[in-house]
Amino acid sequence: MPLDVTKFKLPQQIEEYRKAVAEFVLSDLEPIANQIENTVKVPKEMWPKLQQSGLLRLTMPKEYGGFGLTYSQYFPILEEVAKTHGTIRLIVHTWNWLYYYQFLKYGSAEQKKLLPKIASGDHMVAWALTEPDTGTGLDLKMTAKRDGDSLVINGKKHLISLAMVADTFIIFAKTDPSAGRRGFSSLAIPKGAKGFTVIPQPDTMGLRGDPHGVVAILDFKNCRVPASTLIGPEGSGLDQALETLDVSRLSIGVTCLGLSQRFLDLSVHYAQRRTTFGKTLAERQAVQQMIADMATDVHALRLMTTDATLKVDRGLPCRKEAAMCKLFGIETVRKASDKALEIHGGLGFTRVFPIERMYRDARGPWLEEGTPTIQRSVIAREVLKS
Numbered sequence: 047m048p049l050d051v052t053k054f055k056l057p058q059q060i061e062e063y064r065k066a067v068a069e070f071v072l073s074d075l076e077p078i079a080n081q082i083e084n085t086v087k088v089p090k091e092m093w094p095k096l097q098q099s100g101l102l103r104l105t106m107p108k109e110y111g112g113f114g115l116t117y118s119q120y121f122p123i124l125e126e127v128a129k130t131h132g133t134i135r136l137i138v139h140t141w142n143w144l145y146y147y148q149f150l151k152y153g154s155a156e157q158k159k160l161l162p163k164i165a166s167g168d169h170m171v172a173w174a175l176t177e178p179d180t181g182t183g184l185d186l187k188m189t190a191k192r193d194g195d196s197l198v199i200n201g202k203k204h205l206i207s208l209a210m211v212a213d214t215f216i217i218f219a220k221t222d223p224s225a226g227r228r229g230f231s232s233l234a235i236p237k238g239a240k241g242f243t244v245i246p247q248p249d250t251m252g253l254r255g256d257p258h259g260v261v262a263i264l265d266f267k268n269c270r271v272p273a274s275t276l277i278g279p280e281g282s283g284l285d286q287a288l289e290t291l292d293v294s295r296l297s298i299g300v301t302c303l304g305l306s307q308r309f310l311d312l313s314v315h316y317a318q319r320r321t322t323f324g325k326t327l328a329e330r331q332a333v334q335q336m337i338a339d340m341a342t343d344v345h346a347l348r349l350m351t352t353d354a355t356l357k358v359d360r361g362l363p364c365r366k367e368a369a370m371c372k373l374f375g376i377e378t379v380r381k382a383s384d385k386a387l388e389i390h391g392g393l394g395f396t397r398v399f400p401i402e403r404m405y406r407d408a409r410g411p412w413l414e415e416g417t418p419t420i421q422r423s424v425i426a427r428e429v430l431k432s
């Protein structure tokens with residue numbers, strides 16, 4: 047059944063929209079999720095469904111064709127989307143922040159023209175920080191050297207989502223290697239720039255589906271671009287990356303919440319129906335303990351993400367809280383996925399239930415926006431600052 051966000055008078059009916067999205071996930075997106083898993087390809091009908099449902103323009107400000115939802119309004123919707131295929135969730139998550147934030151806050155008038163096209167889903171963006179031979183942050187090797195009104199880019203990025211379909215690539219490179227954190231800049235490179243090639247990488251454990259689920263290498267060899275491709279002032283790249291990652295990490299926490307809630311719901315449903323030795327699993331104390339632990343973690347994660355979301359909506363700093371939500375979120379979903387598998391027994395290991403796919407997809411958030419170690423470093427740095 048088509049879902050059209052324009053039928054909901056926001057924000058009053060936002061809760062109705064969330065419920066409609068929850069139904070849409072099961073009626074329209076789950077069949078697509080199964081198709082992706084069976085064929086390892088994203089079917090053509092997925093994209094118009096995402097565009098028409100409004101899921102790609104929920105947080106974009108109204109002046110650029112979005113619905114201007116606050117994060118308190120948007121995250122309950124992301125939580126519903128996170129219950130289906132990881133690739134679909136990744137698209138909704140990236141579209142509602144990662145792929146537009148820098149253009150909105152730092153972009154030139156020309157770059158801002160992309161915003162309505164991103165909101166409508168007609169322009170695809172990839173966001174590229176990770177490199178094959180270095181760590182992220184100050185360790186980056188990619189360079190963008192000034193040559194008059196041009197910049198010449200050399201280096202590689204890898205593991206970049208949506209690179210196979212993107213029209214514009216937001217990249218981070220050193221414009222002045224001697225200037226420390228002020229030596230980083232961010233650029234928006236158009237697909238097909240001379241000296242820039244995109245090379246697909248091998249299939250992934252989860253978040254699958256060619257071409258949207260394929261991660262890729264971005265290879266720049268003396269790629270000359272105009273200085274107008276810089277996003278914001280030269281030297282502000284690291285600040286832009288960190289600001290973008292704050293909300294993005296919180297989105298990963300919300301993703302883990304949606305996945306964990308679904309692992310819990312599926313486990314409760316199964317435990318109430320499966321009978322062994324004359325009793326349902328739900329009647330067994332051992333299974334009840336697992337359900338209780340899952341429900342407790344989900345509740346704690348919900349409170350943590352709600353608290354951090356209110357900070358974002360008020361424009362308050364949330365670097366530490368966002369990293370905590372992501373760290374606690376991936377641990378919650380890890381435990382929930384293990385317990386759900388245990389409760390489902392052998393059938394959980396088959397494709398009879400979505401548990402098998404969700405178990406693999408749930409490992410994606412471990413890496414997106416930085417590993418647990420990196421989250422701990424961010425949290426420790428913030429705590430030790432005070």
Ligand SMILES: Cc1cc2nc3c(=O)[nH]c(=O)nc-3n(C[C@H](O)[C@H](O)[C@H](O)COP(=O)(O)OP(=O)(O)OC[C@H]3O[C@@H](n4cnc5c(N)ncnc54)[C@H](O)[C@@H]3O)c2cc1C
Nearest residue numbers: 173174175176181205206207253413414415416417419420
């Ligand atoms: C499906 C998928 C999609 C992705 N999409 C994108 C994308 O769109 N854009 C993008 O930029 N990146 C993307 N990535 C990359 C992802 O962000 C990185 O894989 C992740 O941040 C980890 O970095 P790495 O792979 O370089 O691991 P490494 O940095 O090599 O880390 C390996 C291990 O060593 C630890 N480690 C590393 N450095 C230190 C240190 N200094 N101290 C202690 N421990 C350390 C790490 O915690 C980790 O456990 C994607 C990855 C995947 C799997």
